[in-house]
Amino acid sequence: MLDIKYLRQNADFVRKKMEERGQGIELEKFLSLDAKRRDILQEVETLRMERNAVSKEIGERKKRQGDASVLIVRMGEVSARIKELDELLKKTEDDLHDILLIIPNIPHESVVCGKSSEDNPVVRIWGGEPQFDFPPRPHWEIGENLNILDFVRGAKIAGARFTLYRGMGAMLERALINFMLDLHIFEHHYTEVLTPFMANKESMTGTGQLPKFADDLFKIEKSDYYLIPTAEVSVTNIHREEILNEEDLPLCYVAYSPCFRSEAGSYGKDTRGLIRQHQFNKVEMVKFTVPESSYDELEKLTANAEEVLQRLNIHYRTVSLCTAEIGFSSAKTYDLEVWLPGQDTYREISSCSNFEDFQARRASIRFRRTGGGKTKFVHTLNGSGLAVGRTVVAILENYQQADGSVVIPEVLRPYMKVDRIVPER
RNA sequence: GGAGAGAUGGCUGAGAGGCCGAAAGCGAUCGCCUGCUAAGCGAUUGUACGCCCUAAAAGGUGUACCGGGGGUUCGAAUCCCCCUCUCUCCGCCA
Known part of the structure; x- marks a missing residue:
């Protein structure tokens, strides 16, 4: 607002x-x-x-x-x-x-004026495309052959855009969640929180999902609860209607949560595989800062998200979204786009945004300067660190082998107890 | 699900139709005092919106706000109704 x-x-x-x-x-x-x-x-x-x-x-x-x-x-x-x-x-x-x-945020002056994703400037490229001496396959083929992703049964249990993870697939998802949380907690010094996965109308309005994007949300029948589309909602609203102390800022939180999205209006888009699901896991970072440091914090937040891909040793690029592409509440957003050799393309795997005081004003999150004075609105930021399902996709496609097996990235081996996922007999 | 108690400023906690933006205490800020520290003394100390003034602040002024919404009344923190949340007991339950 x-x-x-x-x-x-x-x-x-x-x-x-x-x-x-x-x-x-x-x-x-x-x-x-x-x-x-x-x-x-x-x-x-x-x-x-x-x-x-x-x-x-x-x-x-x-x-x-x-x-x-x-x-x-x-x-x-x-x-x-x-x-x-x-x-x-x-x-x-x-x-x-x-x-x-329903008026969106004003883009920051550094955001380039553009009309589509074609106009998003690439600010960084890390690593390079892995070379294969065989045609790399898309993750849904790899996952089904390894019997770790079951799209048919996922659809039976719930419907389209739901997936059943099995065996090492389920373990890979869980290993990634723990790896990401540990990195952000122990090395980047975020405070872990585990929030409700449903939120009320006030919280949804506070972060900007409501009233304009109600169609994108799942609402629980006969109640005022919505399933969260991202932990951004529950974590940012931790401090709704509070006055924080300047010396406590920045507050940095990291949360694992499942995310629920109706994907209304994306019929026929990304129907195969894990890319676009009604339910997916995400590790989310959220910051509350004083206004003067929020853009520095955005750079750090983005670097924290990039660190995950670097440790996994997966090629990606960072783009700065142009005016036509940034989200409703955002003043500036960096997207991390991971390389997917099975699909010969980059896909968004993280989105890191500075909302300035847009959400803080909606949610009334203020702070008082040390030594008193008038209360001011904090700046809020958040970023995925990372979307877990899409990280599984990236690992399967980037680490696939000619024999159909998938090598486990070094940093995940302590969590997985194995160094490779091999086809079941 | 049943029965009861409660929600007041940054915090604790009084107030029970007009003298209440709200006692007192704590905390905080400023000043005084004290050869350090502590204590003591004095003053200040919410938020939002409007208007005046201003380049903008500051300042002045008005209104609203005692969990939220309605009602009664010339007048409501205070009386009545509904809702939300918290606590206690019972039931159920992981």
């Missing part, structure tokens, strides 16, 4: 930035509602001032056994008018709020 005063005073600039995003917003409606709200507020507050003064007078007259009936009658009228205006005010504020909640 943008600052209402900022929006009022910089309407033209915001309009321009939204056009860069490819977003039209209802600025005129916002401005007229905003003006209307202030008109009503002035009238109703003047009336309240009168009511407060006269009510006091009534109390004093009654105490002195005086007659207050004329005043009481008049205040009855004033109160009726206040009630009328209050209703109008509430309606106006609700309408205003509705508009405010």
Whole structure:
């Protein structure tokens, strides 16, 4: 959510930035509602001032056994008018709020203006494509041949876009979760949290999933709960409606969670394999920082995510999303795209974003400077570190062997107890 | 699921229709005092929104806020209704 005063005073600039995003917003409606709200507020507050003064007078007259009936009658009228205006005010504020909640964040000045993923600048490339003396296969073939991924039974149990992991497949997923958590906890010094996997409407609104993206979420029937689409929701909302101390910042959390996404509107896209699932595992990093250091923290966060791929020794590149591609709540986002030889392409495996105060304002997450002063909104950041299912994909495809086996990356062997997954007889 | 108790500022905790943005204490900030530290003394000490002033702050002023929403009343932290959450007991349960 943008600052209402900022929006009022910089309407033209915001309009321009939204056009860069490819977003039209209802600025005129916002401005007229905003003006209307202030008109009503002035009238109703003047009336309240009168009511407060006269009510006091009534109390004093009654105490002195005086007659207050004329005043009481008049205040009855004033109160009726206040009630009328209050209703109008509430309606106006609700309408205003509705508009405010669906305006995206303003992209940071370093974000390039673009129209599609073609325009995302590549900022780094790490490693190189592995060479195969056989045609590399896609992970779904590798996984099925090894009998570690069962797409048919996953679909039987739940439906399309669900997968059953089996044997070393299940263990690989679990090893990756632990490897990533251990790295971020012990070497990058994040605090581990394990959160609820469902969240309420307030939390979903706080991080920006609601109200605009309700269709992307799974909602639990007959309740106010939604399955989280990312741990970003539950972790960021840890501090919703809190005032933090400057000396405690930055707060850095890491959380494992399953993620649930309806994938509405992506019918027919990535239907094979693990790439696009209704449920997938992710290790997520979340930071709460002071405004002046949030972009430094974004670089560190991105480096922390990249470290996972480097330790796994898998080729990837880092891109900076252009204005048309960054998410609704984000001011700047780096995507990590991992190389998938079986599909001869790069695929997103992590997304690291600085939301500046956009989420903090929605969720009312503030901090107080050491030594006092006014409270300010923190900056929030998050990044996948990494999407676990897609990491399994990357390992299967990058570490596949001619005989159909898959070598386990060095760093995972302590977790896996084996150095290779071989086909079952 | 049943029965009961509660929710007040950064924290603890009073207040039970008007004198309440709210006692007291703690904490914090500033100042004084003290050859260190501790103690002591004095002052200040919420948030949001509007308006005035301002380049912007500061400042002034008004309104709202005592878990959330409705109601009663000239007037509600206080009375009534609904909801949420917390705690205790019973039942059920991993």
